[in-house]
Amino acid sequence: MARFQKPAEGTWTEHYPELGRGLVSFDDSISPAFYEREREAIFKRAWLYVGRVEQLTRNGSYFTKELPGVRTALIVTRDMNGIVRAFHNVCRHRGNKLLWEGTPRDETRGSARQFVCKYHGWRYGLDGACTYVHQASEFFDLRKDELRLAPLHCDTWAGFVFVNLAREPRQTLREYLGPMVGALEGYPFHEMTERYSFRAENNSNWKVFSDAFQEYYHVPPLHTHQLGPTPEAQNPEYEFEGAHYQLDGPHRMVSTSGTHKHHWPAEHLYPSEALTRSGSTGPWDGPDLGATLPGVNPSRIPRWGIDNFQVFPNLEILIYERGWYVTYRYWPTSHNTHVFEGDLHFVPARNARERLAHEYAAITFKEYGLQDCGTLDGTQMGLEQGAFRSFLLNDQEILVRHFHKTVGDWVDAYAREQAAAPAR
Amino acid sequence: MSDALLPQEFAELERWAATWCLATEPERWAQRMRSSMAELRAFYDAFFPRAEEAIAHCDRFPLDDMPPEAERLFQLLHSLLMVSYAVEVWKQPAVVHCGSARIDRVLEPRP
Ligand code: FES
Numbered sequence: 001m002a003r004f005q006k007p008a009e010g011t012w013t014e015h016y017p018e019l020g021r022g023l024v025s026f027d028d029s030i031s032p033a034f035y036e037r038e039r040e041a042i043f044k045r046a047w048l049y050v051g052r053v054e055q056l057t058r059n060g061s062y063f064t065k066e067l068p069g070v071r072t073a074l075i076v077t078r079d080m081n082g083i084v085r086a087f088h089n090v091c092r093h094r095g096n097k098l099l100w101e102g103t104p105r106d107e108t109r110g111s112a113r114q115f116v117c118k119y120h121g122w123r124y125g126l127d128g129a130c131t132y133v134h135q136a137s138e139f140f141d142l143r144k145d146e147l148r149l150a151p152l153h154c155d156t157w158a159g160f161v162f163v164n165l166a167r168e169p170r171q172t173l174r175e176y177l178g179p180m181v182g183a184l185e186g187y188p189f190h191e192m193t194e195r196y197s198f199r200a201e202n203n204s205n206w207k208v209f210s211d212a213f214q215e216y217y218h219v220p221p222l223h224t225h226q227l228g229p230t231p232e233a234q235n236p237e238y239e240f241e242g243a244h245y246q247l248d249g250p251h252r253m254v255s256t257s258g259t260h261k262h263h264w265p266a267e268h269l270y271p272s273e274a275l276t277r278s279g280s281t282g283p284w285d286g287p288d289l290g291a292t293l294p295g296v297n298p299s300r301i302p303r304w305g306i307d308n309f310q311v312f313p314n315l316e317i318l319i320y321e322r323g324w325y326v327t328y329r330y331w332p333t334s335h336n337t338h339v340f341e342g343d344l345h346f347v348p349a350r351n352a353r354e355r356l357a358h359e360y361a362a363i364t365f366k367e368y369g370l371q372d373c374g375t376l377d378g379t380q381m382g383l384e385q386g387a388f389r390s391f392l393l394n395d396q397e398i399l400v401r402h403f404h405k406t407v408g409d410w411v412d413a414y415a416r417e418q419a420a421a422p423a424r
Numbered sequence: 425m426s427d428a429l430l431p432q433e434f435a436e437l438e439r440w441a442a443t444w445c446l447a448t449e450p451e452r453w454a455q456r457m458r459s460s461m462a463e464l465r466a467f468y469d470a471f472f473p474r475a476e477e478a479i480a481h482c483d484r485f486p487l488d489d490m491p492p493e494a495e496r497l498f499q500l501l502h503s504l505l506m507v508s509y510a511v512e513v514w515k516q517p518a519v520v521h522c523g524s525a526r527i528d529r530v531l532e533p534r535p
């Protein structure tokens with residue numbers, strides 16, 4: 001029995017007829033050639049989320065970011081005028097990676113008045129201008145004033161810093177995000193500055209992991225333990241239904257009712273849930289964020305629990321009713337490997353009890369996330385085996401369907417543009 | 425002068441302190457993975473009944489300014505929650521169905 005009303009067409013999928021309802025190919029997740037096209041068509045053209053403004057606490061703060069799938073390393077900084085900028089993390093002189101600690105592959109952060117290259121000591125201001133060339137008189141036709149780090153298009157929205165690797169992005173960041181994601185603009189993300197960050201190197205295509213987080217159909221069978229210790233709760237045949245699905249351009253979202261465990265009697269809880277008053281949907285005693293939360297629960301479902309916004313191509317923003325949020329990012333490193341980043345954001349704990357509630361939510365995230373990661377090798381191996389060339393997606397998997405269609409559309413559009421471009 | 429690590433009200437937990445007063449998640453995770461279920465259960469059974477009291481004790485101090493004994497008790501509480509998944513949920517140290525997956529916590533709030 002359906003618990004939530006579906007659209008007039010009868011299903012969510014048919015509400016968006018351009019999706020079709022047929023079998024879906026995942027060749028886009030096993031092909032090295034497709035991966036090469038995807039890098040150009042998507043990762044070099046879409047706006048990519050690289051970090052929060054809170055990571056740049058003051059003028060001179062910076063962090064570096066690796067985007068291995070597009071062979072790009074970035075410096076993101078807040079310059080001396082407070083402007084957030086992004087540069088290729090590459091020295092103008094002979095191409096050395098400019099900022100790194102530990103090894104050049106490790107990301108780093110800090111604060112500086114200038115950037116100094118380790119190799120021959122050239123220096124740059126935080127606006128990217130070269131300020132010092134070692135033994136300048138030895139060079140030929142040197143015009144130091146014109147030497148700069150290579151800038152990238154960089155913009156912020158709601159405190160999320162995005163970059164775009166295109167020479168000229170076709171849309172501004174706001175145009176790109178569209179009305180559905182854009183409506184979150186006034187959500188108090190900036191208050192949630194206590195951050196737990198997780199990283200995993202996974203043996204699957206980046207989209208295969210994203211798929212696992214844009215449907216909840218898998219939750220009862222795979223995360224059987226999640227609902228609680230009782231046999232009734234641990235029912236792998238429990239039927240999940242998303243309350244509301246919505247598509248907007250390349251982006252998509254689902255609202256769900258969540259578990260609302262703060263209303264559950266103690267015998268249905270794990271002892272540590274009751275102790276910490278926290279768990280998979282976060283601390284039960286969340287902060288008071290005020291009555292109106294812009295953009296969340298767009299269809300006003302009763303007993304709302306979680307919004308899951310999938311921002312194309314590789315960002316997920318999960319907003320929980322108890323006043324915290326999570327971001328996921330999936331960075332391809334080859335056609336069948338990727339780096340996953342998960343960041344949990346809370347309003348800072350004011351005391352030990354609140355911190356332990358955050359800690360238990362962060363522990364819980366990793367425990368169940370390991371189950372999601374654990375299936376990945378198996379899915380990738382299964383897809384690569386080629387036993388089946390297309391697969392069945394149900395109405396609760398509409399976002400998976402939309403995601404792969406969007407990826408295909410972007411790759412096709414890029415191919416058409418390349419074909420139409422005058423030969424050089 | 426005693427060489428107690430924990431506040432004296434929690435003296436009975438001293439024998440766990442050397443193993444489980446760990447400041448970071450990677451250390452606590454590694455300790456859980458190299459422990460036997462018998463060890464995890466013994467720690468959990470000894471500490472869980474007093475956990476509420478331990479939280480109340482830590483809450484007497486500012487989060488960023490606990491005396492060393494309370495701070496170690498706070499670390500022990502973090503370890504209790506880490507161990508709770510093995511004892512309450514999975515009945516084994518590792519996550520059920522995690523395959524060869526690994527997720528590293530690379531940043532966490534301090535204090
Ligand atoms: S490569 Fe940076 S100063 Fe030479």
Ligand SMILES: [Fe+2]
Nearest residue numbers: 212219223372
């Ligand atoms: Fe999952």
